[in-house]
Amino acid sequence: MFSEQIELRGHIIDSLILPKVLDEILGRGGNFRILEIRIGQERTDPSFARIEVSGASPEIMDDLVRRLRLHGAELVCEADVQLAPAPADGVFPEDFYVTTNQQTFIHFDGRWVEVRPAMMDSGIAVDRGPQTATALKFCDVRKGMEFVVGHRGVRVVPHQRSTARTDAFEFMASNISSEKPKSAVIREMAEEFRKAKRAGGKVLVVGGPAIVHTGAGEHLEKLIGWGYVDLLFAGNALAAHDIEHALYGTSLGVYLREGAVAEEGHENHMRAINTIRAAGGITAAVAKGVLRQGVMYQCVRQKTGFVLAGSIRDDGPLPEVITDALEAQRAMRSQLVGVTHALMMGTMLHSIAVGNMLPASVKTICVDINPSVVTKLADRGTFQAIGLVTDLEPFLRELTGFVGGPVKEVKADAPVAALPA
Amino acid sequence: MRRLLLCPPDYYGIEYEINPWMRRTRNAEPGLACVQWKALCDTLRTLGCQIDLLAPQPGLPDLVFTANAGLVIGRRFILSSFRHKERRGEEGHFERWFAEHGFEVVKLPPKLIFEGEGDGLFCGDVLFCGYRFRSDIQSHLFLTELLHNLVVSVELVDERFYHLDTCFCPLPDGSAIWFPEAFDGYGQRAIREHCASLIEVAREEAVHFACNAIVLERDIVLPAGCPGLCRLLDKAGYRTHELPMNEFIKAGGACKCLALLVPAR
Numbered sequence: 001m002f003s004e005q006i007e008l009r010g011h012i013i014d015s016l017i018l019p020k021v022l023d024e025i026l027g028r029g030g031n032f033r034i035l036e037i038r039i040g041q042e043r044t045d046p047s048f049a050r051i052e053v054s055g056a057s058p059e060i061m062d063d064l065v066r067r068l069r070l071h072g073a074e075l076v077c078e079a080d081v082q083l084a085p086a087p088a089d090g091v092f093p094e095d096f097y098v099t100t101n102q103q104t105f106i107h108f109d110g111r112w113v114e115v116r117p118a119m120m121d122s123g124i125a126v127d128r129g130p131q132t133a134t135a136l137k138f139c140d141v142r143k144g145m146e147f148v149v150g151h152r153g154v155r156v157v158p159h160q161r162s163t164a165r166t167d168a169f170e171f172m173a174s175n176i177s178s179e180k181p182k183s184a185v186i187r188e189m190a191e192e193f194r195k196a197k198r199a200g201g202k203v204l205v206v207g208g209p210a211i212v213h214t215g216a217g218e219h220l221e222k223l224i225g226w227g228y229v230d231l232l233f234a235g236n237a238l239a240a241h242d243i244e245h246a247l248y249g250t251s252l253g254v255y256l257r258e259g260a261v262a263e264e265g266h267e268n269h270m271r272a273i274n275t276i277r278a279a280g281g282i283t284a285a286v287a288k289g290v291l292r293q294g295v296m297y298q299c300v301r302q303k304t305g306f307v308l309a310g311s312i313r314d315d316g317p318l319p320e321v322i323t324d325a326l327e328a329q330r331a332m333r334s335q336l337v338g339v340t341h342a343l344m345m346g347t348m349l350h351s352i353a354v355g356n357m358l359p360a361s362v363k364t365i366c367v368d369i370n371p372s373v374v375t376k377l378a379d380r381g382t383f384q385a386i387g388l389v390t391d392l393e394p395f396l397r398e399l400t401g402f403v404g405g406p407v408k409e410v411k412a413d414a415p416v417a418a419l420p421a
Numbered sequence: 422m423r424r425l426l427l428c429p430p431d432y433y434g435i436e437y438e439i440n441p442w443m444r445r446t447r448n449a450e451p452g453l454a455c456v457q458w459k460a461l462c463d464t465l466r467t468l469g470c471q472i473d474l475l476a477p478q479p480g481l482p483d484l485v486f487t488a489n490a491g492l493v494i495g496r497r498f499i500l501s502s503f504r505h506k507e508r509r510g511e512e513g514h515f516e517r518w519f520a521e522h523g524f525e526v527v528k529l530p531p532k533l534i535f536e537g538e539g540d541g542l543f544c545g546d547v548l549f550c551g552y553r554f555r556s557d558i559q560s561h562l563f564l565t566e567l568l569h570n571l572v573v574s575v576e577l578v579d580e581r582f583y584h585l586d587t588c589f590c591p592l593p594d595g596s597a598i599w600f601p602e603a604f605d606g607y608g609q610r611a612i613r614e615h616c617a618s619l620i621e622v623a624r625e626e627a628v629h630f631a632c633n634a635i636v637l638e639r640d641i642v643l644p645a646g647c648p649g650l651c652r653l654l655d656k657a658g659y660r661t662h663e664l665p666m667n668e669f670i671k672a673g674g675a676c677k678c679l680a681l682l683v684p685a686r
Contacts, residue, residue: 019607072561
């Protein structure tokens with residue numbers, strides 16, 4: 001909620017200006033709190049009222065204040081934020097304001113400016129020229145940039161989940177534990193994805209190698225092929241094992257179809273990585289016909305954006321993997337614009353890392369066999385995430401079944417597909 | 422003896438459009454306007470008024486509407502500050518006239534907009550002030566503090582009745598003639614609460630500027646074409662004097678707009 005203080009003076013009781021102003025506030029979707037009122041003692045004495053007016057957005061507030069000024073309301077000026085320059089590259093000024101992942105506005109030069117993107121654990125850089133406020137991480141701080149310090153003039157708009165039961169996110173008011181039925185929830189999720197795509201939403205998948213190990217890769221491949229995934233964030237492992245499966249039928253040396261261990265199977269993922277490195281990368285391997293199936297193949301074929309971030313335990317890595325952690329963060333952040341839904345599966349650290357970059361307004365689902373992953377994600381600040389404790393393969397199989405087919409072929413008003421036999 | 426300030430219509434005409442009545446394509450007929458203005462002047466003199474005349478000025482066609490000059494309280498003249506640039510040129514002429522005639526001229530602080538008796542009328546001991554189209558409510562606070570008087574601010578909501586004196590006319594006994602639809606609900610309630618009684622004007626007479634009347638104790642000078650109101654006033658014991666005002670109604674004014682009370686209080 002945004003609020004401003006207004007003052008009314010004069011014969012506001014005799015003229016009924018006070019009740020008119022209060023009615024106007026309520027009638028235009030605002031709210032008020034009378035902070036102070038002094039009624040004139042004599043008939044000729046003017047009265048005074050100081051009122052806090054609040055509204056859901058700066059636009060509502062602007063409109064309200066403009067209307068109230070017509071009736072004599074004077075705005076009590078909001079204090080501007082305080083700014084201080086960064087003392088060095090990568091160093092915020094002392095007492096810098098630390099952001100949350102919620103929509104944030106700063107009052108600067110007499111008006112409210114939205115901080116973009118809504119990203120937690122950042123400082124707010126203010127550019128006086130175009131009057132922009134940008135959430136920046138340590139690595140992007142440059143000496144002399146001006147940052148918000150203290151809390152004066154900063155407003156955070158708490159993300160509120162609707163109480164109306166209109167989608168899976170309202171439906172899933174609490175995390176779904178391993179002991180609760182999941183089919184109905186997954187069905188709701190399928191509907192949510194379809195609605196998101198119809199509405200022009202952008203779906204991000206954050207995935208760990210367990211997707212491939214559990215044999216769920218083919219379902220994710222299908223979802224990508226059908227056009228439900230716009231962006232994939234993963235590490236070297238997901239891609240390496242997906243490619244291992246595409247080339248050798250195994251994941252970590254285990255045949256996914258039979259569940260049997262392949263002879264010398266532990267070599268397969270190394271050979272797969274080597275093949276891709278020799279081809280010049282995943283995209284090049286698809287172009288050369290070396291890689292013909294799998295999650296990464298579908299990404300390339302569908303032109304689904306992907307960012308593979310490296311880690312110290314990676315083999316290879318695959319050529320597309322970004323090994324500089326800061327560089328990988330930047331690449332991920334740069335692709336997050338417009339993301340409306342995030343599906344995080346089978347990776348704790350990657351999920352937390354991506355959660356840290358997402359605005360609270362992004363609908364986030366975390367699916368993991370380990371209940372603590374969901375809890376950790378929420379505890380690290382991504383409070384908006386809802387969790388489902390289940391194995392990935394049955395989850396993705398059911399989700400794919402409910403989604404029912406490619407985005408373009410599923411009619412807008414078609415019901416979600418029946419549970420596959 | 423009631424003293425009134427008027428301005429001959431030598432340069433009167435519709436040269437711009439700043440209210441819904443004005444149409445440059447429907448200009449006033451100068452000869453007829455002169456006749457109507459002179460009849461008003463004569464009637465007021467006959468009723469015992471002292472008439473002062475402001476010298477008309479070329480290029481200021483609305484100077485004839487002297488009620489908008491300001492508000493005279495005793496020997497103090499609160500000079501109007503006009504909303505429209507087309508009328509701001511009048512301010513200097515009003516200021517000079519009152520200064521030359523021994524009045525203390527009070528100017529509004531910068532940025533306050535107030536159009537004098539057009540939007541400020543005493544009814545009993547209450548100063549009713551209209552706002553929105555021509556005056557800003559912020560100016561009412563200035564009047565409250567300057568005059569130490571109860572000021573009731575009422576919002577005007579129909580652009581045809583852009584000044585308070587087009588839809589509200591106080592009578593000497595604390596009652597008033599009015600056209601309620603010109604006010605919002607809060608304004609209507611405030612007027613009802615502060616006036617002893619109210620005489621309501623029908624819509625068809627309101628648009629004939631029935632409320633734009635000059636009240637001289639029991640004599641009321643008002644535009645012709647308002648038989649309903651005349652009957653009500655006759656019944657209430659007033660003598661009505663109807664005068665044709667069509668040429669001035671073309672610019673959105675009638676009897677009261679053409680005369681400023683010196684003083685109003």
